[in-house]
Amino acid sequence: MKITQKRKVNRYMSFFRNNYGFHVPYQVLIDGTFCLAALEGQVRVGEQLSKYFQSELKLLTTQCVILEMEKIGPSINGALSICKQFAVHKCGHEKKPVLASKCLESMIADNNPNRYIIATQDPSLREVARAVPGTPVLYLHIRSPTLEKPSQQSTELAGATIKSSIHDQGCTMERLRQLKKQELGSQTGEEKRFKRRKAKGPNPLSCKKKKKKIGTREPSQKALTSSVQAQRPKRRKRVKIAEHIRQELAARLNVPRTTD
Ligand SMILES: [Zn+2]
Incomplete structure (x- = not known):
């Protein structure tokens, strides 16, 4: 799958996830026309579709789809066997089966509350599905699964x-x-x-300092310290004399003076 195609699928599915509550595993509701196209194109539906959506899928069909295919006869037996591989989802027509297209239409009625992706080659069913906001439409283009761009109805409702x-x-x-x-x-x-x-008052930080007057000059810090020192009693300074000098002096003082 091309990168541009991958991006497109991611963009479209993120639109449905964000605006219509779609979540993995996505539920793909498949009809007989899609199975027939898959048979003709030799498309392995399960494998190809999970590759295409890059996520887990629930492949579903309904009893009405299978019954309609059975009625057509053995000419589409191959397509029928493909269809029977998928899980049969309850559609509410078990007692009174309806046309496959009508059955799928009823499954997505009231804005597709069960969040189905409709997989069909039927142009009229695709048109009906487009008209239901929040319904992704899938078909096979030759052999490649192709997800339609979210319809105008889907984008308009999401926008609203x-x-x-x-x-x-x-x-x-x-x-x-x-x-x-x-x-x-x-x-x-x-x-x-x-x-x-x-x-x-004015902010003191924004004001200039007052100029000091010369006459009334305040005493400086130095003068203050000297006056404090003057008040204190004077201490005697002790002079330390080395021990050997003291001994020498004592010896000299003790020696009687000799008179000449
Ligand atoms: Zn049905």
């Missing part, structure tokens, strides 16, 4: 949903703004009552 959600969000935002305003209002009221302060 997004718009309404944005509108809701807008309302929520407006309400939040109002609440914030009220909150701020109540806070400012309290501040008015309790916390309001008036400026007492």
Whole structure:
């Protein structure tokens, strides 16, 4: 599969996932025409489709589809055996089978609540499926599975949903703004009552220092320290004399003076 094709499938399926709640494993509802095309193109449906969607799939059909194919006869026995490989999903027509196209149409009625991907080669069924918002349509183009671009109905409804959600969000935002305003209002009221302060003077940091007058000069730090020192009683300084000098001196003092 080409990279551009891969990207396209991913883009389309992410659209259905984000807007219509599709999730893996995707449910593919297959009719007889698709099985016939698969037989003619020798397409291994299970293998090819899971490669194409790059994810797990649930391949489904209905009893009405199988019964209609059986009625056609042995000419489509090959296609019928392909169809019988898939799980038979309850369609609600067990007692009174209807045309396969009508059966699949009923399965996607009311905006495809069970999130089926419709796999068919029938142009009229594809048209019906396109008209149901949130219904991916798959067909075989020669041998390649091809997912149709999300239909106008799908994109329009998704757009409307997004718009309404944005509108809701807008309302929520407006309400939040109002609440914030009220909150701020109540806070400012309290501040008015309790916390309001008036400026007492100019900001001292933004003012120049006052110039000192020469006449009334304050005593400098040096003068202050000297005056403090003067008040204190003077201490005697002790002079340390080395031990050997002291001994020498004592010896000299003890020696009686000789008179010449
Ligand atoms: Zn049915």
